[in-house]
Amino acid sequence: MPAAVVVDRVSKRFRLYHERNQTLKSAIMRRRRSRHEDFWALRDISFEVPQGSTFALIGSNGSGKSTLLKCLAKIYAPTEGRISYSGRMAAMLEVGSGFHSELSGRENIFLNGSILGMSRKEITAKYDEIVAFSGVEQFIDQPVKNYSSGMYVRLGFSIAIHVMPDILVVDEVLAVGDAEFQAQCVDKFQELHRDGRTVIVVSHSMDMISKLCDRAAWIEKGDLRTVGAVGDVIADYQGSLGLGDR
Amino acid sequence: MGYIRDVVGARELLANLTIREIKGKYRRTVFGQLWSLVNPLVLMLIYTFVFAFIFRVTPPPGDPSGLDVFPLWLLCGLLPWIFFSNVLSIGTGSIVDNAPLIQKVYFPRLVLPLSVVASGFYTWIFEMAVLAIALSVAGAFVLPWLPLVLVAMVLMALFTAGVALLMSIANVHFRDTQHLLTLLLQLWMYLSPIIYPLTMVRDLSDRIGPVLGTPITLEGIYWANPMVPFTEVFRSLLYDADWPDPMAFGMCAAWAVVAIALGMLAFRRADRNLAEAL
Numbered sequence: 365m366p367a368a369v370v371v372d373r374v375s376k377r378f379r380l381y382h383e384r385n386q387t388l389k390s391a392i393m394r395r396r397r398s399r400h401e402d403f404w405a406l407r408d409i410s411f412e413v414p415q416g417s418t419f420a421l422i423g424s425n426g427s428g429k430s431t432l433l434k435c436l437a438k439i440y441a442p443t444e445g446r447i448s449y450s451g452r453m454a455a456m457l458e459v460g461s462g463f464h465s466e467l468s469g470r471e472n473i474f475l476n477g478s479i480l481g482m483s484r485k486e487i488t489a490k491y492d493e494i495v496a497f498s499g500v501e502q503f504i505d506q507p508v509k510n511y512s513s514g515m516y517v518r519l520g521f522s523i524a525i526h527v528m529p530d531i532l533v534v535d536e537v538l539a540v541g542d543a544e545f546q547a548q549c550v551d552k553f554q555e556l557h558r559d560g561r562t563v564i565v566v567s568h569s570m571d572m573i574s575k576l577c578d579r580a581a582w583i584e585k586g587d588l589r590t591v592g593a594v595g596d597v598i599a600d601y602q603g604s605l606g607l608g609d610r
Numbered sequence: 611m612g613y614i615r616d617v618v619g620a621r622e623l624l625a626n627l628t629i630r631e632i633k634g635k636y637r638r639t640v641f642g643q644l645w646s647l648v649n650p651l652v653l654m655l656i657y658t659f660v661f662a663f664i665f666r667v668t669p670p671p672g673d674p675s676g677l678d679v680f681p682l683w684l685l686c687g688l689l690p691w692i693f694f695s696n697v698l699s700i701g702t703g704s705i706v707d708n709a710p711l712i713q714k715v716y717f718p719r720l721v722l723p724l725s726v727v728a729s730g731f732y733t734w735i736f737e738m739a740v741l742a743i744a745l746s747v748a749g750a751f752v753l754p755w756l757p758l759v760l761v762a763m764v765l766m767a768l769f770t771a772g773v774a775l776l777m778s779i780a781n782v783h784f785r786d787t788q789h790l791l792t793l794l795l796q797l798w799m800y801l802s803p804i805i806y807p808l809t810m811v812r813d814l815s816d817r818i819g820p821v822l823g824t825p826i827t828l829e830g831i832y833w834a835n836p837m838v839p840f841t842e843v844f845r846s847l848l849y850d851a852d853w854p855d856p857m858a859f860g861m862c863a864a865w866a867v868v869a870i871a872l873g874m875l876a877f878r879r880a881d882r883n884l885a886e887a888l
Contacts, residue, residue: 496720
């Protein structure tokens with residue numbers, strides 16, 4: 365199967381600042397902009413995500429999987445290496461970011477949709493579907509600041525899921541909403557999968573991952589441990605934690 | 611080239627962000643968009659009172675329009691300045707203020723400062739239209755000059771965009787920029803022929819003569835300020851209803867090109883690492 369995303373020897377370095385002079389006064393007084401040490405959050409990661417797969421990134425807190433996800437989402441630029449995509453990529457790292465609280469739900473659909481890379485025509489075509497999926501029809505002309513946090517998240521998620529990119533990059537957003545909405549989301553992901561779209565997710569919920577995904581990569585302390593079929597990778601990961609069920 | 615394509619591809623986003631800027635600003639106000647006219651009008655009243663009645667600044671009458679109305683003369687220079695200073699004040703913070711968005715979604719970040727310029731431009735057009743009507747009522751035949759006014763406005767917007775891009779990047783690295791800018795803008799306004807005519811600077815310059823034995827005159831130095839040619843061009847076109855000085859017009863175009871090129875270059879260099887720098 366052709367690869368939708370190729371991650372080629374990607375490394376990411378962060379600077380841990382011991383001192384950071386973000387005002388002119390302190391920069392001049394201390395005679396330097398900053399004092400820092402390097403921290404490699406990712407080291408030499410290479411893998412391919414096959415087209416049409418649902419791919420999970422797993423690992424403990426602080427393992428670097430979110431950094432990798434941000435690199436995949438083009439929010440961070442890798443220090444070394446490169447990531448290539450075949451097709452349009454959209455990322456959903458936090459639902460509802462970019463909502464303007466004074467604007468109505470309707471206006472925010474158009475604003476948020478275009479931030480995520482949809483054209484006005486696409487949004488208009490999908491508008492009814494987005495509203496129906498979010499379940500906030502009744503309040504769509506109210507400013508979103510009056511929404512409950514659940515409604516806010518549902519609308520945000522609904523917009524993002526309807527971007528219909530070839531490649532969708534998703535952070536731990538599956539854990540939002542009530543059980544009914546979660547079931548709805550799982551359906552939607554399976555529909556994306558049936559359409560042959562590629563999805564890359566980060567999650568701590570192994571249940572969710574083994575239900576939704578077919579392939580996975582396990583990252584530990586910035587290094588890639590295993591990559592392959594989802595069952596094997598989860599087994600390896602849980603084995604390392606000492607709670608494997610083999 | 612890929613960068614330019616990205617930005618062109620984001621023009622709908624730019625439009626939507628501009629609408630957000632415009633709609634969000636006057637939401638839940640009684641007068642709405644009218645507020646954008648109140649600001650320049652109040653400033654006009656204050657400056658007219660202080661500079662026309664107390665300091666007795668008398669700009670030369672419009673030639674050939676024959677206008678001799680201080681508030682109108684003032685507005686021809688003041689409206690472009692208000693656009694410039696407003697856009698710069700908001701645009702400088704545009705990256706830092708949208709940090710949560712930048713850290714969560716990928717999109718060409720250039721659209722953030724540009725949407726501030728675009729929404730400022732929208733307001734400015736509105737103000738200039740009212741000014742053009744007022745000038746016509748007062749007896750200046752400005753109608754044929756309006757296309758050229760629009761060209762000058764676009765040049766001014768490009769210049770402003772360039773400076774705003776530079777400032778928004780600088781503000782990411784040094785948060786002082788915002789505060790420094792407030793001071794700088796005040797100084798800049800008094801160094802531009804907005805509330806006093808250029809002729810007063812010329813008189814002063816002629817009295818002093820060459821500076822320190824060099825062929826440079828005070829007026830020559832004064833013209834290094836990009837707001838000088840811009841203000842002069844707007845005054846010629848609107849208040850005098852006449853051709854602007856080609857030299858000044860050329861300077862406006864040059865400043866616009868230089869500013870936007872520098873701004874884009876700096877922005878492109880910084881773009882990759884914005885999410886981390888914030």
